[in-house]
Amino acid sequence: LLLSRSFSAAGHTLLVYDYLLTFRDEFVYIWDAPWTIVKALFLFNRYGNLIGQTVIRLEEAGLLAHSSQKFCQGFAVFTTCFMFLSTESIHILVLVRAWAIWGTRKRVTNILAWSYVGYVVTMLASSAYSVRAGDGESLHSVFILFVKMVALL
Incomplete structure (x- = not known):
């Protein structure tokens, strides 16, 4: 169980790190672009997944248990x-x-x-x-x- 939680935490840390690495490019290319269905889906997918994964990780860590x-x-x-x-x-x-x-x-x-x-x-x-x-x-x-x-x- 400890090993599973450790890998889960490491994976989530890499996910957040990836978001931080690509945020500048996202801000330049995505946020300034006109709103389209593709932009809305991209942002929903990007941030909805981050929020959902964070909630799941918090539950796995026992913080929402x-x-x-x-x-x-x-x-x-x-x-x-x-x-x-x-x-x-x-x-x-x-x-x-x-x-x-x-x-x-x-x-x-x-x-x-x-x-x-x-x-x-x-x-x-x-x-x-x-x-x-x-x-x-x-x-x-x-x-x-x-x-x-x-x-x-």
């Missing part, structure tokens, strides 16, 4: 939603890039959009299934939290 089952279930829901949103922000960036490279024709747009919708439905179903509790409360919480997070975007 709580012995209640409700906390553990809530944290499992948070972790599942965080992993889903961080992964999907990257996928959407790749889809936008593919859409731009392959042309913005309606047929290409439809193929990319419907393929992505099918993928998201499959991922949501499998995530909800893996988080479910015996009483079904956790499953309900996943969908409520996900809807709230999407509504904020």
